[in-house]
Amino acid sequence: MKDVTVRYGRHARALTTAVEDVSLTLVDGEFTVLVGPSGCGKTTLLRVVAGFERASAGAALVRDAAPAPGGGTGIVFQQPRLFPWRTVGGNLAFALARHGVPREQRPSRIAELLDRVGLAGMGRRRTWELSGGQQQRVAIARALAGEPRLLLMDEPFAALDALTRERLQEEVRTLAASSGTTVLFVTHSAEEAVLLGTRVLVMAAPAGAPGRIVAELPVDLPRDAGTDPAALRAAPEFARLRGELTATMREAATLPA
Template structure:
């Protein structure tokens, strides 16, 4: 084989190998891929494009934060990834397949959406039942989940007997019950006071590091985005498209939260994201 043929053959082999590697990565448990996604609400002349086109790949284990001004399509993208809605154009894949509601991911909404007539224990047990966990394993799994979100000793309390922050912790524990490889959170701390919000941010950061789950988190706060994310995507105003795709090189191991928030690098990244959000909203 001459040199040109060898080079062509090597290029072909590399292309095949590279394509296979990309395909394997896209199919990894918890990975997310959006290809040319557009989503519209309504029909005909009254149709409104909420997002798109959006191309986005989220590797397994990444903590991606979607940030942008109100109405830019952040929550729409999250619902598409969860399988609650289908894109008008393009495709969404989770772990290599089209997402199915209730199976693709554990989801936490802005409101806890707990069953008020049930105790904390009852809410967790219901999630374990729907997750297909054997009943004999419920006490151990329940104790693990409550410990993970810092709610030991609350299982016999009614949901209306605990604070808003504790209710959201129960919602997080319930979403973790199914052990899905993907964790979706839609502005879960927006209605909480600043101190509770910071504590829960620290909890989510810790829990996702412990579990290694791929996480997609929606917020409008640059501060929250930089603290939580290993990567931030800023969306333009509606229809939302990607204005900035920014890796966050902050430590994600055992780190003091206050020290991190007060660091110069954190301040620089927060300013960069805040500027990008303002510019994207005004464009």
């Protein structure tokens, strides 16, 4: 993104500027987290990258092309948004078909995807038979069906209980580290941002002004699959980074417009 501005409304007097003059570059294999209060434009930027919104000014490109739904980009929303009339496997089969995977290859791909998200053998289950955490795992598997080079995640764990949230955080962290997928992740939580991200971008919309990126925090913590999540959360460096990010977020909320 280069100087991206997004405005809503059809008439000059009704225009609302959601974000203004935002520049952002994602590097291959990076796990970038956007953090900030509600209304600062985090989801708006994610939707621009996904191709669901167009920039009113500035330029947004994904691998030198205009952003468009699909096209090597996967997305996970706050809610799973699964097809309730399909089985778990049926939801994944639909995604695989959309990505051009031949019918005869789909059963093995479905089994592989379910195994990756810890739901092996559950392809015949109905989505309404699953817990909220299991449904979100299916949503993640669906996003991975097209082997995306870029994965967008919009507060995917916000509606889950604390224990399920921690488990899925650990799974996504390991999955991203092992696959090398580039991730752009939206959250309100400083702890979640430090745990998952290799880089955290702080957004703010001070005094009702348009949202913008106001700070950047690099996160240099162990990311290999063998890292013990409990030990990582207890590490002094994790606590330091979480405290620094929390303080930065508080300062950003008091910036002048």
